Amino acid sequence: MIASYPQARLRRTRATAWSRALHREVLITPADLIWPLFVTEGSGVEQPIASLPGVSRWSVDGIVARAREAVDLGIPCLALFPNTQAERRSDDGREALNPDNLMCRAIKAIRDACGDAIGILTDVALDPYTSHGQDGLVNTAGYVENDATVDVLVGQSLNQAAAGADIIAPSDMMDGRVGAIRDALERDGHANVQIMSYAAKYASAFYGPFRDAVGSRGLLKGDKKTYQMDPGNAEEALREVELDLAEGADSVMVKPGLPYLDIAVRVKEAFGVPVFAYQVSGEYAMIEAAVAAGAGERDALVLETLLAFKRAGCSGVLTYHAAHAARLLGA
Numbered sequence: 325m326i327a328s329y330p331q332a333r334l335r336r337t338r339a340t341a342w343s344r345a346l347h348r349e350v351l352i353t354p355a356d357l358i359w360p361l362f363v364t365e366g367s368g369v370e371q372p373i374a375s376l377p378g379v380s381r382w383s384v385d386g387i388v389a390r391a392r393e394a395v396d397l398g399i400p401c402l403a404l405f406p407n408t409q410a411e412r413r414s415d416d417g418r419e420a421l422n423p424d425n426l427m428c429r430a431i432k433a434i435r436d437a438c439g440d441a442i443g444i445l446t447d448v449a450l451d452p453y454t455s456h457g458q459d460g461l462v463n464t465a466g467y468v469e470n471d472a473t474v475d476v477l478v479g480q481s482l483n484q485a486a487a488g489a490d491i492i493a494p495s496d497m498m499d500g501r502v503g504a505i506r507d508a509l510e511r512d513g514h515a516n517v518q519i520m521s522y523a524a525k526y527a528s529a530f531y532g533p534f535r536d537a538v539g540s541r542g543l544l545k546g547d548k549k550t551y552q553m554d555p556g557n558a559e560e561a562l563r564e565v566e567l568d569l570a571e572g573a574d575s576v577m578v579k580p581g582l583p584y585l586d587i588a589v590r591v592k593e594a595f596g597v598p599v600f601a602y603q604v605s606g607e608y609a610m611i612e613a614a615v616a617a618g619a620g621e622r623d624a625l626v627l628e629t630l631l632a633f634k635r636a637g638c639s640g641v642l643t644y645h646a647a648h649a650a651r652l653l654g655a
């Protein structure tokens with residue numbers, strides 16, 4: 325029998341800070357955070373990104389400094405994204421296969437500086453390397469070809485793994501890419517390289533600032549609706565996750581974050597595997613815009629939104645607020 329009022333007063337346990345702390349069901353800690361970083365050419369370069377106030381692209385030396393900062397803050401993993409120079413972009417995105425590309429140089433530099441003190445997650449998709457900004461190879465009809473793209477993504481993954489990536493994170497939404505990448509990693513001696521699949525990734529309006537950051541926004545014609553998921557679909561997300569797990573994903577991601585918390589909950593309940601959420605660039609920008617407009621307080625907005633992911637059952641969150649949040653949580 326469950327008591328009712330006045331024997332039950334749910335405000336009793338909320339009356340003091342110590343009691344609220346004692347009864348809190350979930351916590352967010354720096355160890356729950358993955359910090360996405362944008363890499364650019366040069367040295368000593370910091371380029372602020374206008375649509376992501378507070379976030380910059382860094383040259384490799386700056387990325388190494390961010391990696392050391394992350395280690396000090398207790399952030400376990402970085403996610404790297406390259407801003408590829410226009411002259412290195414092509415229709416087929418072949419720069420993704422260059423063992424000396426910006427991404428590979430950043431991976432090696434972080435590894436040299438930090439050893440195994442931090443994980444390096446690398447995004448697999450061709451959009452930072454294509455002249456058209458699509459994640460895959462586009463045929464003459466303008467359609468992104470699935471199987472031909474997967475062949476290139478396998479090469480991109482092996483290139484990243486050879487440079488020292490710890491977690492390969494395919495964000496392209498091609499069918500069958502997780503299995504193909506897993507097979508190739510096993511064959512190539514990378515049995516312990518993980519795959520975190522962007523399994524349920526939606527064709528979202530929240531990616532705009534990210535496309536500025538990697539330099540693909542002005543290039544992209546049309547949209548990504550023939551491969552990223554329709555925002556109306558939830559059952560389909562479970563099928564996407566099921567397939568990626570069957571193909572060898574170690575963990576799965578739901579993206580964007582807050583607007584899709586229901587998906588995170590359902591995936592966790594259905595499969596009981598490690599689920600990560602990506603609080604994407606547009607979500608970050610929304611919080612910063614609210615702060616700038618005096619509509620909310622940054623620290624509180626950041627910590628509340630991050631806690632929500634933990635409550636939904638996520639193992640962790642990719643967030644551009646990672647360093648700020650870790651500083652707040654470490655204090």
Ligand SMILES: NCc1[nH]cc(CCC(=O)O)c1CC(=O)O
Pocket residue numbers: 447448449450451459495496530531532533534535548603604605606
């Ligand atoms: N495959 C590219 C990729 N990887 C991560 C993001 C978005 C992340 C963000 O908005 O923060 C995107 C953008 C896209 O699909 O167009």
Ligand SMILES: [Mg+2]
Pocket residue numbers: 497498499500523564567568
């Ligand atoms: Mg899929």
